Each structure stands twice: as structure tokens, then as C-alpha cells.
Amino acid sequence: MKKLFDDVSGACSRQLTKTYSTSFSTAVRMLAPSIRQDVYNIYGFVRLADEIVDSFLDYRQQTLLDQLRTQTYEAVSDGISLNPVLNAFQETVNRYDMPMKMIDDFLRSMETDLNKKTYDSKEEYDLYIYGSADVVGLMCLHVFVKGDAKKFDELKASAMRLGSAFQKVNFLRDFKADFELLGRVYFPGTDFETLSDLDKKNIIADIHEDLEQGFQGIKRLPIEARLGVYVAYRYYRALLGRLNRIASEDLKKRRIRVPNYSKLTLFARCYLDHKLNLI
Structure with a gap:
């Protein structure tokens, strides 16, 4: 029953990638279909954090980043998120058993952009x-x-x-x-x-x-x-x-x-x- 939502989640990450980076999305299309969606899923997550620290200057950036961190951890742990981009990302993280430390290190650098x-x-x-x-x-x-x-x-x-x-x-x-x-x-x-x-x-x-x-x-x-x-x-x-x-x-x-x-x-x-x- 969740497959339809997963498909929509993957489509969100694909569209996000294509909208924000035409050059990168072209490179992703050169990957084999078997791995292409997972790279879209990674880019979608990364783009969310980038937008918080680089673009959402008139909003509570630290709060938004804290929320993204919490929601990401919950998504990976629960195997689902109502945020389609995070739902797609957790699927990739869990499929390949990626260490959570990678996510921690990435978000720590993103937080650095707010303060340094x-x-x-x-x-x-x-x-x-x-x-x-x-x-x-x-x-x-x-x-x-x-x-x-x-x-x-x-x-x-x-x-x-x-x-x-x-x-x-x-x-x-x-x-x-x-x-x-x-x-x-x-x-x-x-x-x-x-x-x-x-x-x-x-x-x-x-x-x-x-x-x-x-x-x-x-x-x-x-x-x-x-x-x-x-x-x-x-x-x-x-x-x-x-x-x-x-x-x-x-x-x-x-x-x-x-x-x-x-x-x-x-x-x-x-x-x-x-x-x-x-x-």
C-alpha cells in the first residue's frame, strides 16, 4: 500500500534535482536506471539542508535545521516520513545501510554555515x-x-x-x-x-x-x-x-x-x- 507514496516521494526528489541543477541532473541521467533514483534521493535531502542555510534567510533557520535533523532521524528509524523528500531519502539510507554518522557530519557542516x-x-x-x-x-x-x-x-x-x-x-x-x-x-x-x-x-x-x-x-x-x-x-x-x-x-x-x-x-x-x- 505504501508503494504509491514511495513512487510520489521519488518523483519529488527527481523534480527537485532537475529544477535546482540541470547539469547535475544530466549527469544523474547517465547513471544506470538501477541506481539513478537513489542518487536523486540523496540530492533531494542535501538540497533541503542547503536551502535552509543559504536561501531561507528571512526564516528561523536554526529551528528549520533542527526540525530537519529530527525528522531525518525519525524517517530513517521508522522507515517512513510524511515529508516525501525525506521518505525517499530514508529508503536509500536503509537500502544500503548507510552509517548515520554521515548524516550527522553533513548536518553539522550545514549548521556551521549559520554561525561561521x-x-x-x-x-x-x-x-x-x-x-x-x-x-x-x-x-x-x-x-x-x-x-x-x-x-x-x-x-x-x-x-x-x-x-x-x-x-x-x-x-x-x-x-x-x-x-x-x-x-x-x-x-x-x-x-x-x-x-x-x-x-x-x-x-x-x-x-x-x-x-x-x-x-x-x-x-x-x-x-x-x-x-x-x-x-x-x-x-x-x-x-x-x-x-x-x-x-x-x-x-x-x-x-x-x-x-x-x-x-x-x-x-x-x-x-x-x-x-x-x-x-
């Missing part, structure tokens, strides 16, 4: 990225390896590096909006007004290293997941290339994006690489 605007040390920065990005990659990895603990352990480090790379690219792309709308600067020891080309060069070099380590893991992913993750990797690499080509002053003035025509070319090349076994 700058990061004084690399340790603080790395801890935030672990919770906000790395564990999301690990949740997805649980899905990709379908519960194979040995394969998970083999790919865990590279999945975290890929998650870190994606998050750092987001920080660089959103440098202007994060500061002007939210008062945040994530890169340690970096000041919005004084960001130099050398600062940007060092940040990009760090991201390139993460991307390279992450790519090594992509090549060892199960075939059902490889193309979808490769598409996301190539998209972020293209975005980073555009960020690399502009002056640091431009980061403070506009948001850099990959044009739609470039995305189409990129996706086609990824598919060709996949068909030719070049990944």
Missing part, C-alpha cells in the same frame, strides 16, 4: 568540506558499489577527493554571491577584497590535484556508475578551466558558468569516451 563566515585554518576548512561534500560523495559511493564493503573501501579516498574538488569549484564560482549575500569566504586566510591572481592560482592548483585523484577512482567505478560520474567530473573540470582563465577581480564581479552549447559538446564527448572504453 570565515575559516582561519586549513583544518577548519577541511572539516567543513568533509561534512558538506565528502560525505555526500560517500553516500553516493554506497549506492554505486551496491553495498560491496571491499569495493567501497578501495574507492573511498578518491570519492572524497572528487567531492572536495566539486565543492571547492563551487566556492570559487560563487565567490561573489557567497560574500555579498551571505557574508561567507570559505578559502582559509582569504579576504574578498584582496584576493589576488596568485591566491586564485594556488586555489586552482589544489583543486586540480583533487580532481586528478578523484579521476583515478572514476576509472575503477562499477560500469553502472562510471559514465554519470565522469560527466560530472568533466563538467567541473570545464568550469574550473573557465575560472582559471579570468582575472581574480572578475570573480568579484560575476558568476562564471559553462554555456549550454559547451555543455552539449562536453556531454557528447563523454558519451563517446564511454562507448570507446576510454574512461
Whole structure:
């Protein structure tokens, strides 16, 4: 009897993903159907928390985040939630027996966004990225390896590096909006007004290293997941290339994006690489 509600819940997570991120939803569609919905379910949950801390500025954000935390724990424990997005998420968490600590770490980083605007040390920065990005990659990895603990352990480090790379690219792309709308600067020891080309060069070099380590893991992913993750990797690499080509002053003035025509070319090349076994 619950199947109809579960189907509606999954549809909510799919629509949420497609509405908020066309690029990510394209990558998800490149995953095998057997794992695609679970990734939508993870993204739906992550997006709820992101919206609370980034968008709902005129509401009681701490209260909303506390409610999300409580409702998420209850959903996983009970195997159901009247919130369709949480109902879909708990199904994925329970199907793959994901550790609750991953959810704890993610929500802890989200809460940090409510109270912290700058990061004084690399340790603080790395801890935030672990919770906000790395564990999301690990949740997805649980899905990709379908519960194979040995394969998970083999790919865990590279999945975290890929998650870190994606998050750092987001920080660089959103440098202007994060500061002007939210008062945040994530890169340690970096000041919005004084960001130099050398600062940007060092940040990009760090991201390139993460991307390279992450790519090594992509090549060892199960075939059902490889193309979808490769598409996301190539998209972020293209975005980073555009960020690399502009002056640091431009980061403070506009948001850099990959044009739609470039995305189409990129996706086609990824598919060709996949068909030719070049990944």
C-alpha cells in the first residue's frame, strides 16, 4: 500500500534535482536506471539542508535545521516520513545501510554555515568540506558499489577527493554571491577584497590535484556508475578551466558558468569516451 507514496516521494526528489541543477541532473541521467533514483534521493535531502542555510534567510533557520535533523532521524528509524523528500531519502539510507554518522557530519557542516563566515585554518576548512561534500560523495559511493564493503573501501579516498574538488569549484564560482549575500569566504586566510591572481592560482592548483585523484577512482567505478560520474567530473573540470582563465577581480564581479552549447559538446564527448572504453 505504501508503494504509491514511495513512487510520489521519488518523483519529488527527481523534480527537485532537475529544477535546482540541470547539469547535475544530466549527469544523474547517465547513471544506470538501477541506481539513478537513489542518487536523486540523496540530492533531494542535501538540497533541503542547503536551502535552509543559504536561501531561507528571512526564516528561523536554526529551528528549520533542527526540525530537519529530527525528522531525518525519525524517517530513517521508522522507515517512513510524511515529508516525501525525506521518505525517499530514508529508503536509500536503509537500502544500503548507510552509517548515520554521515548524516550527522553533513548536518553539522550545514549548521556551521549559520554561525561561521570565515575559516582561519586549513583544518577548519577541511572539516567543513568533509561534512558538506565528502560525505555526500560517500553516500553516493554506497549506492554505486551496491553495498560491496571491499569495493567501497578501495574507492573511498578518491570519492572524497572528487567531492572536495566539486565543492571547492563551487566556492570559487560563487565567490561573489557567497560574500555579498551571505557574508561567507570559505578559502582559509582569504579576504574578498584582496584576493589576488596568485591566491586564485594556488586555489586552482589544489583543486586540480583533487580532481586528478578523484579521476583515478572514476576509472575503477562499477560500469553502472562510471559514465554519470565522469560527466560530472568533466563538467567541473570545464568550469574550473573557465575560472582559471579570468582575472581574480572578475570573480568579484560575476558568476562564471559553462554555456549550454559547451555543455552539449562536453556531454557528447563523454558519451563517446564511454562507448570507446576510454574512461
